[in-house]
Amino acid sequence: MAAVRRWPRKLAVLAAALPGAGSQGRAAAPGPAVLPAPGPTEEPAPEPVPGTAAPATAALYVHWPYCRKRCSYCNFNTYVVRALDEAAVRACLVREAQTLLRLSQVHSVTSVFFGGGTPSLAGPGTVAAVLEAVAGAAHLAAAAEVTLEANPSSASISRLAGFRAAGVNRLSIGVQSLDDSELRMLGREHTAAEARQAVEAARGLFPGRTSMDLLFGLPGQSRDAWAQRLEAALGLCDDHISLYQLTLERGTALAAQVRGGALPEPPQDLLADMYETARNVLVATGFRHYEVSNFARKGALSTHNLSYWRADEYIGVGPAMCPVNAVVPLPAAAGAHGRFVLRGEGGCSREARVQTLEPVTWMREVQSHGHGTRSRVVLNPLEQLEELLTLGLRTDEGITHECWGHFSPQFSLQDVFGEPGEARALQQSGWLVLDSGGLRCTWAGLAVLDSLLPDLLWQLQRALGAARCPPRDKEGQDARAVSGHDGQ
Numbered sequence: 001m002a003a004v005r006r007w008p009r010k011l012a013v014l015a016a017a018l019p020g021a022g023s024q025g026r027a028a029a030p031g032p033a034v035l036p037a038p039g040p041t042e043e044p045a046p047e048p049v050p051g052t053a054a055p056a057t058a059a060l061y062v063h064w065p066y067c068r069k070r071c072s073y074c075n076f077n078t079y080v081v082r083a084l085d086e087a088a089v090r091a092c093l094v095r096e097a098q099t100l101l102r103l104s105q106v107h108s109v110t111s112v113f114f115g116g117g118t119p120s121l122a123g124p125g126t127v128a129a130v131l132e133a134v135a136g137a138a139h140l141a142a143a144a145e146v147t148l149e150a151n152p153s154s155a156s157i158s159r160l161a162g163f164r165a166a167g168v169n170r171l172s173i174g175v176q177s178l179d180d181s182e183l184r185m186l187g188r189e190h191t192a193a194e195a196r197q198a199v200e201a202a203r204g205l206f207p208g209r210t211s212m213d214l215l216f217g218l219p220g221q222s223r224d225a226w227a228q229r230l231e232a233a234l235g236l237c238d239d240h241i242s243l244y245q246l247t248l249e250r251g252t253a254l255a256a257q258v259r260g261g262a263l264p265e266p267p268q269d270l271l272a273d274m275y276e277t278a279r280n281v282l283v284a285t286g287f288r289h290y291e292v293s294n295f296a297r298k299g300a301l302s303t304h305n306l307s308y309w310r311a312d313e314y315i316g317v318g319p320a321m322c323p324v325n326a327v328v329p330l331p332a333a334a335g336a337h338g339r340f341v342l343r344g345e346g347g348c349s350r351e352a353r354v355q356t357l358e359p360v361t362w363m364r365e366v367q368s369h370g371h372g373t374r375s376r377v378v379l380n381p382l383e384q385l386e387e388l389l390t391l392g393l394r395t396d397e398g399i400t401h402e403c404w405g406h407f408s409p410q411f412s413l414q415d416v417f418g419e420p421g422e423a424r425a426l427q428q429s430g431w432l433v434l435d436s437g438g439l440r441c442t443w444a445g446l447a448v449l450d451s452l453l454p455d456l457l458w459q460l461q462r463a464l465g466a467a468r469c470p471p472r473d474k475e476g477q478d479a480r481a482v483s484g485h486d487g488q
């Protein structure tokens, strides 16, 4: 889900881009589309490379791009369709998951996340079919976290029970607010009472594994109103809460109302105050603030999302707007994305792989080639470290020496950030810590991470040298981006 603060675009997009992040804060990717050159056949499985036979693990994200209606604040590329051929979508999700697992040679899937869109609109049979395909192509432990995002309007007890029977063991419910007037302003389909029913039903079926999303910083929302929403949420919630500051995205109905003066724009100091209030209240009630937007108690952290923040490998299946866009410019019309090593190609190149955006086109490509990959870009060492820095510092554990060493065997955290420079100044100001545990934000620093990152990235770039920047073609685009269908 979303970045809590306003970041420079590149960082905001990266932070908000993760699969499984909700639609808040998502933005279209910059850069040109790299159109696929359709290949004649589905590519064969790569031959194992000697010396790279270590079993690979990855998290797997599955995107369901459909919603019943568009919320007023959502600029995500969701699709509202009258008649959906769910069997065809299911077949494509299954086939693409099988193909990408085969290409990545991932042996073990550590977690699965069904995000959207509104994946609770999919039938439990679709969820079951995808999970069966994953379990058939790789090891999927019985205890692996399998999360489904659900909207209260499609989360009846019987439906949730169907998802549980299909293999889902964790729910993330898009409550957003427990006030009917706020829900109307947001264009949500559900009422506060329906949200309560959905959370209660979910807690009964998924005890200890029900998360709820809440938005703050709504136009006209006062400090007191937010405190009341938070109190109501605490009375309802399970052991995981995600809090997102509402982003007024260009092109949305809500942003137009604010721009036209029909609704007030929340002042920045009020937003900061709301965030600070929330984290203090949640921590006082036993939650761990383990990531900028996420809180858990009793160890109920989202292991799937942690795999993004720890820069583990992940595979993205399905069509969606690409929110990311990370450090590497990726095609504008791009969908679910992944970061994994193509072991069949030599075993050491971490790729940014993006799937096609538009569902009908994506389905056509999957039917023809086994997958709808629109673009593949091999990340250079600097780009990998930029991602690790930007994502890892979002967590309270930060970036451990071990994790950093995995991506940077030559330059330790101490080499890069221990010398006099920006990071040292941030440590002396109390925003950052570099010690035997690694590099992480202090409590105060986590709240202003967006303002720390530019300095840290600059120091990283200086330390590693600009010479490692990717080559550009004559239009200034990343010359390494290749079509997903020209090979793999």
Ligand code: SF4
Binding pocket: 023, 066, 067, 068, 069, 070, 071, 074, 075, 076, 078, 116, 117, 118, 151
């Ligand atoms: S439910 Fe609303 S906010 Fe979520 S993806 Fe659909 S339209 Fe966007």
